Amino acid sequence: MKKNEKLNKWLWKWHFLAGLITLPFILILSITGGIYLFKTDYEAKKQQHITEVSVQGEPIGFQEQWEIANQNAVKKPNSMIVPTKNNQATQFVSGRFSGKSDLYINPYTGKVSGEVITKKTDMYKVRKLHGELLMGSFGTKIVELIASWMVVLIVTGLYIFWPARKWNLSGFFIPRWKHGKRTFFRDLHAISGFWISGLLILVLAGGFPWTDVFGENFKYVQKVTNTGFPKTWHGIGLQSQPTGNAITLDEMVAKAVALELPGQTTIHFPKGPKGVFSISNQNPSDLESQKKIHYDQYSGQEMMTVAWADVGILMRARMWVMAFHQGEFGKWNWWLMLGVALVLTIMSISALVSYVLRKRKGSWGIPKVPVAFRVGYGIAIVVVILGLVFPLFGASILLLVLIEYLRKLKRKKVHPVPAS
Incomplete structure (x- = not known):
């Protein structure tokens, strides 16, 4: 070359x-x-006194723990992480992203072992x-x-x-x-x-x-090309048929355990009397194994299953590079x-x-x-393409071109070209 x-x-x-x-x-x-x-290891040790409990006889029901969580959480929980160990406190999740908080219930005593508010953690500040x-x-x-x-x-x-x-x-x-x-x-x-x-x-x-x-811009492209999460992933358009009393959280946990989903399994609570229960699993090491199943909150019948293959290609690519970026594979x-x-x-x-x-x-x-x-046309075209893909880069290039033009203009005024 x-x-x-x-x-x-x-x-x-x-x-x-x-x-x-x-x-x-x-x-x-x-x-x-x-x-x-080091977030996972750091927080696991720092929060161990909250997330782990002593095994003491038989645990109380998840429905009762949910009621306790509703009474004590900063925000009403919208989901629960299905526990996988006997010494694990039950984790109830409220909010999302920076507004997320986790309330932990001791399943043997029914007492709150602690609450982790994302905004107050050390790793949140690092992030x-x-x-x-x-x-x-x-x-x-x-x-x-x-x-x-x-x-x-x-x-x-x-x-x-x-x-x-x-x-x-x-x-x-x-x-x-x-x-x-x-x-x-x-x-x-x-x-x-x-x-x-x-x-x-x-x-x-x-x-x-x-x-x-x-x-x-990327989200907009996902939307117009229909390559993001399908509406069914979030249960949009699905409604439970109110007939009698809703099934208990214990019954939903039994369904979740029976599915044997890899990774961390979450039960999402219904939003309102016509909302649905949903079960999903987070498994960054194998994104293809992730799915979401929706259930009628009254009959407990399965309404729809959405697999990772049903998610749009741009969203799947996006989630892959984001998981790779965080070292989650x-x-x-x-x-x-x-x-x-x-x-x-x-x-x-x-x-x-x-x-x-x-x-x-x-x-x-x-x-x-x-x-x-x-600068040749080839380089100019590359710069223009980069400027369109990365708008802030494009804006900075325009600013630099303007500054360079003003500098040349100033030099001409200070040292004018003599007339021939």
Whole structure:
């Protein structure tokens, strides 16, 4: 592959500028992302005194526990996690996402063992720092902008790193440590970036659905193409026929246990007198095994089963990359994500050290581009496509073009071209 040297210098300039601006944020994202991977183990130990109880004779019924939960929860519970162990407190869930809270009932004593409010947990703060820099919606947009530019950094970095003339296989694996500190740290940055570039694109794909602008656009595309969750997944349009008394939660738990669904099984409570009971399982290690079954709350009869194959292709892809992003596919995925977080941190720090060693006093050290270079149609088309896919990136490019135009205009006024 023969490289265009002028194009290489132009891409190097933009890679340099983008990296310099985004570096502090990338470090925050990589470090907080790595910390968040420990969420499950960290919270399991911290909340053990709430989630685990001593086995004491026969447990009370789930219906009675539900009534206790209704009386004590901050918000009325909308679902219950089916327990799988005798020493497990019964978990009643209220709300969703950041408004979620979990009330735990001791099934032997009927007492509340504790309540976990998501917003008050340590890992919630880590997640907020990772996803929005603790700045709410504005912070989310900054993270989205940084993630968009990271895609550009990866693409330009691959082109810049690719050898222009002769190949040296060791140059793809080992930094040159005999050529001085600057060369060593530059190689460390380039080589580590080369080897995780594909993974990093996949990780970024798993983060974009949480963003404001791209995320909302993606949801809109799902809606117009009918490739999201079907209405039946949420039981929309299904109604129970009120005849006598509703079945008990104990009966629903028996049905859920009989299904032997893999992963964590949840029973969703009816919304109103015509609502339905629903049973679903969350099993990130095998998304295809997930399903949702709806039941008439009075007769207990099965009304509809929705399998994962019934979910639209864009939603299934979205859930896959999001689960991958969080390391939920098993230990291999968890270690892989931790590795990406560590390598990204090392790569960012090595880039900073290399820049400090390269930078001359009184200068930003911005790479120079030949005056004769002009951006071709191919590059322009790529930039436009990226700007459409990532609107915040597109907006930032327009702003940079405007700034560059105003700078040129100012230079012309200060140094006017003499008349011939």
